[in-house]
Amino acid sequence: KQEVTQIPAALSVPEGENLVLNCSFTDSAIYNLQWFRQDPGKGLTSLLLIQSSQREQTSGRLNASLDKSSGRSTLYIAASQPGDSATYLCAVSASGSRLTFGEGTQLTVNP
């Protein structure tokens, strides 16, 4: 059974810092890995999708990497802003199509 773990569970940083969120998964037979953002009381917003054949994806200040063989992904956020405060979720799609989610990292960026 696929298990996804995210570290840290919570992170508080001052504005302007670069930061890294970590995600690990137990079964490396995945189709893709997706990073989401969830604001309080809201649904999920897709940030980045990395196919299993890719090593990284970038969107603006966000960069996600994937090391499928070791079962790890990182989400790098450059020059963090208070508007980045949210819960960040990592999810993998393996056989079948369901996403298996981690518990999330709750990020607070302080002005």
Added chain:
Amino acid sequence: GAGVSQSPSNKVTEKGKDVELRCDPISGHTALYWYRQSLGQGLEFLIYFQGNSAPDKSGLPSDRFSAERTGGSVSTLTIQRTQQEDSAVYLCASSPARVAGMYEQYFGPGTRLTVT
């Protein structure tokens, strides 16, 4: 463009009543998913529809839960004889995938269900 929409946004019901939750996927998306987000449980998969294929119901927690997708578009998740442990946010997602798991899933805002 229009995203995934869900209704109602909030639902409060008494224990033992039946509820129906609705999802309108993005137009043209062939795949539709239901997930549940509970306190202490994280996000868990419930059911998956792909085109006209038989749905993958393997995530449904009990036979009180059922879902259908009419005309390959709108989906309804039905919970019969609701229990307090059914209280959660129910999220719907759709994807253009014709090959399972290959594309992004786009999520709706969710329905917050409270069973009193």
